[in-house]
Amino acid sequence: MFTNLNTDSSKRPRLLGELGDLSCKQISVVEFKYGRNSEIFGEGEPAEFLYQVIKGAVRSHKLLSDGRRQIGAFHLAGDVFGLENGEHHRFTAEAVVDTTVRLLKRQSLDRVAKSDKALIFKILSMTTDNLQHVENHLLLLGRKDSLERVAAFLVEMDRRLTAAGVVTLPMSRRDIADYLGLTLETVSRAFSNLQKKGFLKFLGQTQREILILNLAGLAAVDR
Amino acid sequence: MFTNLNTDSSKRPRLLGELGDLSCKQISVVEFKYGRNSEIFGEGEPAEFLYQVIKGAVRSHKLLSDGRRQIGAFHLAGDVFGLENGEHHRFTAEAVVDTTVRLLKRQSLDRVAKSDKALIFKILSMTTDNLQHVENHLLLLGRKDSLERVAAFLVEMDRRLTAAGVVTLPMSRRDIADYLGLTLETVSRAFSNLQKKGFLKFLGQTQREILILNLAGLAAVDR
DNA sequence: CGATGACTTGAACGCCATCAATCGCTGTGG
DNA sequence: CCACAGCGATTGATGGCGTTCAAGTCATCG
Numbered sequence: 001m002f003t004n005l006n007t008d009s010s011k012r013p014r015l016l017g018e019l020g021d022l023s024c025k026q027i028s029v030v031e032f033k034y035g036r037n038s039e040i041f042g043e044g045e046p047a048e049f050l051y052q053v054i055k056g057a058v059r060s061h062k063l064l065s066d067g068r069r070q071i072g073a074f075h076l077a078g079d080v081f082g083l084e085n086g087e088h089h090r091f092t093a094e095a096v097v098d099t100t101v102r103l104l105k106r107q108s109l110d111r112v113a114k115s116d117k118a119l120i121f122k123i124l125s126m127t128t129d130n131l132q133h134v135e136n137h138l139l140l141l142g143r144k145d146s147l148e149r150v151a152a153f154l155v156e157m158d159r160r161l162t163a164a165g166v167v168t169l170p171m172s173r174r175d176i177a178d179y180l181g182l183t184l185e186t187v188s189r190a191f192s193n194l195q196k197k198g199f200l201k202f203l204g205q206t207q208r209e210i211l212i213l214n215l216a217g218l219a220a221v222d223r
Numbered sequence: 224m225f226t227n228l229n230t231d232s233s234k235r236p237r238l239l240g241e242l243g244d245l246s247c248k249q250i251s252v253v254e255f256k257y258g259r260n261s262e263i264f265g266e267g268e269p270a271e272f273l274y275q276v277i278k279g280a281v282r283s284h285k286l287l288s289d290g291r292r293q294i295g296a297f298h299l300a301g302d303v304f305g306l307e308n309g310e311h312h313r314f315t316a317e318a319v320v321d322t323t324v325r326l327l328k329r330q331s332l333d334r335v336a337k338s339d340k341a342l343i344f345k346i347l348s349m350t351t352d353n354l355q356h357v358e359n360h361l362l363l364l365g366r367k368d369s370l371e372r373v374a375a376f377l378v379e380m381d382r383r384l385t386a387a388g389v390v391t392l393p394m395s396r397r398d399i400a401d402y403l404g405l406t407l408e409t410v411s412r413a414f415s416n417l418q419k420k421g422f423l424k425f426l427g428q429t430q431r432e433i434l435i436l437n438l439a440g441l442a443a444v445d446r
Numbered sequence: 447c448g449a450t451g452a453c454t455t456g457a458a459c460g461c462c463a464t465c466a467a468t469c470g471c472t473g474t475g476g
Numbered sequence: 477c478c479a480c481a482g483c484g485a486t487t488g489a490t491g492g493c494g495t496t497c498a499a500g501t502c503a504t505c506g
Contacts, residue, residue: 062362064446070365072358085351090358114340124347127354128308134357135295135313139285141364142293142404146462173485181365183463188486205471207485223287369494396453409494411454428503430453 027108034095040082043092047084049103053077056099057170060091061178071179073133074171076161080126097170141181144223149180150190151221154200158212169208194218250331257318263305266315270307272326276300279322280393283314284401294402296356297394299384303349320393364404367446372403373413374444377423381435392431417441 031054034040040051043062051058058075072091075081084090113119140149153176157167169176173184180187191207194200199217203209212218254277257263263274266285274281281298295314298304307313336342363372376399380390392399396407403410414430417423422440426432435441 062358064362064366066446068366070362072361085348086355090355117337117340117343120340120343120347124343124350125308127347127350131350131354131357132309132313134354134361135285138295138357138360138364139287139293141361142401143287143291178365184485185464185487186462189462192486223289395451406495407453408455408496412494415454 027112028105030103032101032103034099034101036095036097038095040093040095040101041089043089045089046087047082047089048106049082050080050106050109051075051082051093051104052080052102054100054102056101057096058093058099058101059096059171059175059179060093062091069178070181071175072137073130074175074179076170083123083126083130085127096175146180146182146186147190147193148222149182150176150187151194151199151218153180154194154210154212155215155218155222158215158218162212165212166203167210167212169210194221250335251328253326255324255326257322257324259318259320261318263316263318263324264312266312268312269310270305270312271329272305273303273329273332274298274305274316274327275303275325277323277325279324280319281316281322281324282319282394282398282402283316285314292401293404294398295360296353297398297402299393306346306350306353308350319398369403369405369409370413370416371445372405373399373410374417374422374441376403377417377433377435378438378441378445381438381441385435388435389426390433390435392433417444 034056040058041047041049053075055077057077058079058081059071060073060075060081061069061071063069073081074096075093081093082089109119109123113123140152144152154167157169161167161170171179173187177184177187182190191200195202197217199212199214199221201211201213203211257279263281264270264272276298278300280300281302281304282294283296283298283304284292284294286292296304297319298316304316305312332342336346363375367375377390380392384390394402396410400407400410405413414423418425420440422435422437422444424434424436426434
């Protein structure tokens, strides 16, 4: 492993914010590429690094012994993940598509954090953001029906990765289903339903490029 | 409000750990009592205090506009809640039964935290514990069936509030249902099912005192 | 005692899962 | 170039789990 690592302390960070401001503080930062569907780290493994998505997309999931899967979050360009405070990762993280990730040694992060209060608060703040997202997802999984879930998903994705009203999903219907606690068939039916209602339109043939025609309508379906 | 407040800076804390060690650091600590089903704070309200349950039980929930409710967590004796990093509470908190709560002004906490690294790390650690619990709950709500959910609930409650193998639930079947993303009827049927299977037994007539006969069996049902 | 609230149990329904067929696109090899 | 396999996605048919609606029990309390 780490055959293609790429020390970065001299380079300018490609993304600002979040971890971008750390590279100037003697924290070793490297970049690494993961192929589609390859594992970045596994649940239960020691949490040695902190990660930031540079390009691509990552899914974090838990598995039951019989294969049932729950995706806790998708991490898109700029997002930080692997932010565990304990010794071990609580999720498995995989690249959804070919993905470039920036790695930070937790050890060196902890060292700097000991003397850098702003950094501690930054980490606390990112953890809290994380918590907020998961708390909202609890309500979705516990109490929303399938159409509400898919509408909420589209609103979230529109906010996070839209380019001019067009949402280009990096993940499959199965990934979406495992994020929303549904089956891929139900997700597909909900997409068709929302298209029939005039809230969205598919572009191209891939079924992954979606033109959002009525964002407020989708938000209203979500409740 | 605050008619029965009770300054506590001179008293010994009744519970150790978590916030118990803060009372000796010039942080104003008061206790307050809430009656059964009364609101402690509401979603969206400014987060002025941090709370610790001294006696009783608290539920944190979110509501949809049509009344559907999702309980994110139950807070039992010793637990800290209201740990928001933002300005506002993200849940509504209510007393499940008559409950005594210790309040800490977030403002004074922040003041001390600025110069006390151990305290910041403590807060970060509590936030991470919180996150871990919610992440596990995602898997439950997204992918487990009703019997698995109820078994998991009993295992959790056995761990958190058992006295000699007897679990005395402070919350109603409806509260449990809204925690597990089910209806109260389904929860009731699952209890009956687990009793029939010999995993538990009801004591008294209240249906809230439960003798756990086979904890490993319950854990196995949960998977 | 009648009223109320918490819980259980039964019956019927409905939403989503499951099973299955089909379509379109991509890549591969004869 | 076309046949064909493989994958992702859609769509249809059927079934099951949990919800909904309803009745009934039991304990508490006015």
